Amino acid sequence: xxxxxxxxxxxxxxxxxxxxxxxxxxxxxxxxxxxxxxxxxxxxxxxxxxxxxxxxxxxxxxxxxxxxxxxxxxxxxxxxxxxxxxxxxxxxxxxxxxxxxxxxxxxxxxxxxxxxxxxxxxxxxxxxxxxxxxxxxxxxxxxxxxxxxxxxxxxxxxxxxxxxxxxxxxxxxxxxxxxxxxxxxxxxxxxxxxxxxxxxxxxxxxxxxxxxxxxxxxxxxxxxxxxxxxxxxxxxxxxxxxxxxxxxxxxxxxxxxxxxxxxxxxxxxxxxxxxxxxxxxxxxxxxxxxxxxxxxxxxxxxxxxxxxxxxxxxxxxxxxxxxxxxxxxxxxxxxxxxxxxxxxxxxxxxxxxxxxxxxxxxxxxxxxxxxxxxxxxxxxxxxxxxxxxxxxxxxxxxxxxxxxxxxxxxxxxxxxxxxxxx
Amino acid sequence: xxxxxxxxxxxxxxxxxxxxxxxxxxxxxxxxxxxxxxxxxxxxxxxxxxxxxxxxxxxxxxxxxxxxxxxxxxxxxxxxxxxxxxxxxxxxxxxxxxxxxxxxxxxxxxxxxxxxxxxxxxxxxxxxxxxxxxxxxxxxxxxxxxxxxxxxxxxxxxxxxxxxxxxxxxxxxxxxxxxxxxxxxxxxxxxxxxxxxxxxxxxxxxxxxxxxxxxxxxxxxxxxxxxxxxxxxxxxxxxxxxxxxxxxxxxxxxxxxxxxxxxxxxxxxxxxxxxxxxxxxxxxxxxxxxxxxxxxxxxxx
Numbered sequence: 001x002x003x004x005x006x007x008x009x010x011x012x013x014x015x016x017x018x019x020x021x022x023x024x025x026x027x028x029x030x031x032x033x034x035x036x037x038x039x040x041x042x043x044x045x046x047x048x049x050x051x052x053x054x055x056x057x058x059x060x061x062x063x064x065x066x067x068x069x070x071x072x073x074x075x076x077x078x079x080x081x082x083x084x085x086x087x088x089x090x091x092x093x094x095x096x097x098x099x100x101x102x103x104x105x106x107x108x109x110x111x112x113x114x115x116x117x118x119x120x121x122x123x124x125x126x127x128x129x130x131x132x133x134x135x136x137x138x139x140x141x142x143x144x145x146x147x148x149x150x151x152x153x154x155x156x157x158x159x160x161x162x163x164x165x166x167x168x169x170x171x172x173x174x175x176x177x178x179x180x181x182x183x184x185x186x187x188x189x190x191x192x193x194x195x196x197x198x199x200x201x202x203x204x205x206x207x208x209x210x211x212x213x214x215x216x217x218x219x220x221x222x223x224x225x226x227x228x229x230x231x232x233x234x235x236x237x238x239x240x241x242x243x244x245x246x247x248x249x250x251x252x253x254x255x256x257x258x259x260x261x262x263x264x265x266x267x268x269x270x271x272x273x274x275x276x277x278x279x280x281x282x283x284x285x286x287x288x289x290x291x292x293x294x295x296x297x298x299x300x301x302x303x304x305x306x307x308x309x310x311x312x313x314x315x316x317x318x319x320x321x322x323x324x325x326x327x328x329x330x331x332x333x334x335x336x337x338x339x340x341x342x343x344x345x346x347x348x349x350x351x352x353x354x355x356x357x358x359x360x361x362x363x364x365x366x367x368x369x370x371x372x373x374x375x376x377x378x379x380x381x382x383x384x385x386x387x388x389x390x391x392x393x394x395x396x397x398x399x400x401x402x403x404x405x406x407x408x409x410x411x412x413x414x415x416x417x418x419x420x421x422x
Numbered sequence: 423x424x425x426x427x428x429x430x431x432x433x434x435x436x437x438x439x440x441x442x443x444x445x446x447x448x449x450x451x452x453x454x455x456x457x458x459x460x461x462x463x464x465x466x467x468x469x470x471x472x473x474x475x476x477x478x479x480x481x482x483x484x485x486x487x488x489x490x491x492x493x494x495x496x497x498x499x500x501x502x503x504x505x506x507x508x509x510x511x512x513x514x515x516x517x518x519x520x521x522x523x524x525x526x527x528x529x530x531x532x533x534x535x536x537x538x539x540x541x542x543x544x545x546x547x548x549x550x551x552x553x554x555x556x557x558x559x560x561x562x563x564x565x566x567x568x569x570x571x572x573x574x575x576x577x578x579x580x581x582x583x584x585x586x587x588x589x590x591x592x593x594x595x596x597x598x599x600x601x602x603x604x605x606x607x608x609x610x611x612x613x614x615x616x617x618x619x620x621x622x623x624x625x626x627x628x629x630x631x632x633x634x635x636x637x638x639x640x641x642x643x644x645x646x647x648x649x650x651x652x653x654x655x656x657x658x659x660x661x662x663x664x665x666x667x668x669x670x671x672x673x674x675x676x677x678x679x680x681x682x683x684x685x686x687x688x689x690x691x692x693x694x695x696x697x698x699x700x701x702x703x704x705x706x707x708x709x710x711x712x713x714x715x716x717x718x719x720x721x722x723x
Contacts (some may be wrong), residue, residue, distance in 0.1 A: 112590045293440050345592075415586045
């Protein structure tokens with residue numbers, strides 16, 4: 001059964017697409033799904049019928065991604081929609097997000113788990129405010145790879161100049177942002193040029209197609225493989241006849257790797273111990289890596305509970321209560337200066353006080369603005385907080401798991417902001 | 423360079439186990455819904471992995487329409503007794519007897535929609551604060567926008583336009599009295615992932631998923647199993663066919679596929695080449711374009 005074992009070797013790639021109705025994003029996603037046979041006949045039937053009812057001339061592939069009734073009625077995407085397709089090499093999870101400024105929070109949500117961002121630019125219009133915003137969010141959320149798809153090349157006669165102009169303009173921008181890997185592909189999502197198949201209309205472009213990049217960009221080192229961080233999620237104590245003394249620490253390895261026999265430090269107590277076993281059900285591992293979920297036992301009997309963290313002894317996380325954070329505000333109620341919020345970070349929950357708002361980022365011009373106004377929904381700002389207990393953290397640039405947090409309103413329990421530790 | 427890569431099934435597994443453990447840690451009285459279908463069987467298997475060598479620290483709950491395939495019930499009871507897991511059965515028949523719901527009438531009568539009341543009543547009477555379900559985002563367009571942790575108000579309702587943002591793996595399970603959460607640990611799995619995982623882990627399934635001879639009839643292009651409470655239309659004929667289930671639900675709305683697939687490998691090949699979604703055979707979704715969204719808003723799975 002070669003086919004099954006082939007499938008079992010696939011990698012998982014999560015990417016996000018941001019864009020508005022007009023830049024061809026839905027068409028591009030529709031094409032990726034359609035060309036990879038992820039759209040089934042009954043789904044196609046359903047959207048054909050819906051297109052007819054809505055009076056669309058062609059089958060409207062956007063209906064595939066607009067799942068909620070309100071969205072179909074208004075012809076807009078409101079929320080993050082998750083889509084799935086697979087090729088023989090990789091399984092893909094698309095976080096499809098709306099691109100308008102009032103949906104910045106959705107873009108941030110989609111970007112938080114992505115290895116890759118697709119940014120669509122309409123070849124006719126060039127780099128717009130919206131393009132800068134998408135590039136900034138990708139860099140703020142530290143998405144490791146960005147592919148700029150210069151779309152609608154068919155409408156500019158497949159002209160190299162249009163493509164080069166956009167590329168040059170964006171290279172200026174990305175040099176100011178901390179983006180590591182940016183690629184540019186001239187495409188026509190509608191006609192299929194350079195999406196899955198190589199275009200015959202652009203001999204001047206010798207680079208890879210979009211699908212080639214999706215399938216082949218190296219993602220193995222996206223995750224921090226050096227610093228071992230293991231936030232304890234749950235303590236497993238069977239107290240059964242077969243396992244009377246078993247005491248295991250369940251969690252998901254946030255970064256790095258760990259082997260049986262490794263010396264680890266427990267935070268916050270500071271005690272050291274040695275890894276005795278790494279278990280998952282009836283399997284025991286000699287070594288485990290991020291992002292595996294495992295249960296770890298230690299040689300020594302130490303009091304450890306949820307919210308504690310096992311770390312390697314080479315580069316340990318920072319421990320502190322005064323933390324600077326870049327936030328994106330998510331709630332209709334503005335940030336309250338000097339306000340108190342619940343904070344969730346790895347497997348810990350605490351409370352925090354907003355000590356100061358340092359500056360607000362204009363995400364259209366990428367300029368820092370002094371804070372004379374309020375921080376409201378979709379704003380990006382840098383704030384200083386003080387937490388009720390010490391957090392064990394790394395900077396977000398170094399570690400997307402131990403560097404991220406959310407703020408929760410104590411009265412409504414809503415998630416009101418996301419934070420990237422500076 | 424020291425690069426690390428685990429395959430996509432192991433990554434999905436790790437994510438789902440993380441979610442299940444998070445539920446056990448954040449909630450006081452969670453429950454896992456178990457229908458006996460392949461998705462809930464995979465979810466059960468993941469829960470076993472999450473807490474081993476301890477037992478699963480929460481009960482399973484079956485919303486029983488009374489219209490079951492016997493094979494599913496046998497499988498369910500065997501699995502629970504072998505693993506020492508507590509099972510709660512919430513009965514739609516009881517909800518009908520108590521007058522909480524009224525049975526649908528006509529040839530397409532189904533207890534599918536009635537399950538919502540039974541489910542919400544059972545959540546309330548058992549004081550469950552989180553109910554895990556095997557829903558997947560690839561199943562249906564309204565599910566594509568569902569969160570892992572999905573907040574429900576005191577009436578059990580879902581408000582799709584006011585969902586909590588969900589970032590990284592930081593799940594916010596805070597709630598007020600009387601509210602609860604629906605949690606979907608296998609949100610990111612596709613039908614193919616589920617089958618491949620069952621194959622990789624060699625998970626035992628009810629025999630219904632493999633080909634067998636059964637008395638069936640064809641309704642609107644879908645093959646249905648014959649059962650005492652199914653009413654036939656005049657033009658519908660009972661015949662014996664080689665069929666298998668692609669999904670297992672209530673017998674009145676589970677379509678069967680004509681299939682000779684008898685091993686997991688053969689099923690995987692069949693899934694890879696098929697051109698309709700698995701819910702294409704589910705009569706409950708065909709009622710209107712937003713049938714699933716409407717049911718979910720009321721508190722359906």
